[in-house]
Amino acid sequence: MADYLMKLPQSFEPVYAHAFGRSPARHIAASLAVIAQFVKPSLLARLSPQALATQIYEQYTGQPDIPSNTIGMTKAQVLDWLRSQQIGYIDMADQLSDLSTVKHEFQAQDISGVCQLFILDDGSHLRYAKNTQALHNWIEPSSDAPTSTSLVRIGFSDSQPQAYYLDGEAAPAFSQPLPILWQDLVDAGILACIAILPDGVSEAPPPSFRYFAGVDPQSGQLLPPNKWPVPVPPAPVIDVDQIASTLSAADTAITAINEAVAAVQAAHQNLLALLQRG
Numbered sequence: 048m049a050d051y052l053m054k055l056p057q058s059f060e061p062v063y064a065h066a067f068g069r070s071p072a073r074h075i076a077a078s079l080a081v082i083a084q085f086v087k088p089s090l091l092a093r094l095s096p097q098a099l100a101t102q103i104y105e106q107y108t109g110q111p112d113i114p115s116n117t118i119g120m121t122k123a124q125v126l127d128w129l130r131s132q133q134i135g136y137i138d139m140a141d142q143l144s145d146l147s148t149v150k151h152e153f154q155a156q157d158i159s160g161v162c163q164l165f166i167l168d169d170g171s172h173l174r175y176a177k178n179t180q181a182l183h184n185w186i187e188p189s190s191d192a193p194t195s196t197s198l199v200r201i202g203f204s205d206s207q208p209q210a211y212y213l214d215g216e217a218a219p220a221f222s223q224p225l226p227i228l229w230q231d232l233v234d235a236g237i238l239a240c241i242a243i244l245p246d247g248v249s250e251a252p253p254p255s256f257r258y259f260a261g262v263d264p265q266s267g268q269l270l271p272p273n274k275w276p277v278p279v280p281p282a283p284v285i286d287v288d289q290i291a292s293t294l295s296a297a298d299t300a301i302t303a304i305n306e307a308v309a310a311v312q313a314a315h316q317n318l319l320a321l322l323q324r325g
Contacts, residue, residue: 051157052202052211052224056084061223062096064215065185069101070112075120076104077215078164078197079128085162085201086246087132103128119195122166122239135244137251139163143237150229153210154203155258155272160245163200168236170196170216176209176226182217195238198227205268248276 062081064074080100083090090099101112107128108118129136142149153163167173171194173182183196196216201224203210210232211224244251258272 049206050202050204050211051154053085053157053160053162055201056088059084060096061213062100062215063219064100066097068113070104070108070114070116070118072117072119073100073104073112074195074216075125075166075197076100076107078199078213079103079125081199081213081215082134082162082164082243083132086134086243088246090132122241125164125166125239125241129241129243133249135249135251137161137242137244139240139242141254143240146233146237151259151262151269152257153200154205154269155260156242157200157202157210158269159258159272159274161258162243164241164243165198165200165212165232165237166239167196167198167232168238169194170235172231172235173198173214173217173227174231175221176207176228176231180221182214182221182225182227184218196235198232244275250276252276 062077064077065071077100080096080103083099084096094102104112104120107120107124108116110116110118126136126138139149139152142152156163170183171181173196174180175182183194196214198212198214200210200212204226207226208230209226209228212227213224214221214227217223217225252275256273256275258275260270260273262268263270
């Protein structure tokens with residue numbers, strides 16, 4: 048039994064959506080700044096992750112990243128930003144209709160270094176799996192304020208019904224990544240899920256492709272995931288010396304055959320000559 052966790056990038060920095068003086072509605076921008084640290088570190092050459100979150104948020108809302116700006120980002124804007132940065136992705140919309148099956152695909156993706164961005168309807172359902180404390184404990188139960196949120200999944204447990212997430216809206220007292228039960232995620236309402244391909248993989252697989260390759264019937268463990276891009280078979284190794292030796296032997300054999308044919312022809316001519324004399 049083991050936990051499968053993507054390795055955090057060196058000098059990884061959590062991006063808190065509720066930073067002082069910032070918009071309370073920028074959680075998706077914060078999640079994208081987290082994703083950039085995994086798959087597009089070049090974006091952070093001159094910007095901190097927090098500054099990148101602000102840049103993304105202001106770009107798509109057209110308003111400053113300040114507390115009075117309560118405009119949220121959309122899935123369409125997420126996809127637009129990913130395309131603009133040449134970050135490969137898979138829109139998981141067509142697989143979310145069967146949540147019991149898509150879990151296996153998420154697990155196979157995690158093993159393959161593919162993280163996922165989840166956009167959820169109501170973050171008040173999210174709990175810390177170790178003690179069931181509310182992760183978004185700042186939400187007032189009677190409040191009518193929007194509680195949508197987003198998470199970045201980077202791994203899972205094969206012994207507990209939980210996975211590990213980076214949550215920009217969780218209370219800072221919680222150590223990230225956070226273990227969250229799958230059922231809590233379902234209860235929160237999965238509005239969208241976008242799988243993020245690793246750095247350097249910009250082309251998405253065809254719709255029929257699945258990382259999930261099945262389960263070993265004896266151990267019950269996941270089989271090694273299918274790989275994307277599909278590996279190119281190695282070029283055959285050519286032994287030039289062996290080929291040269293074979294060709295040389297063939298030349299020798301052909302020469303011997305030609306000599307034997309010539310000898311037979313000569314004998315045939317001699318025999319005809321003797322017959323003609325007789």
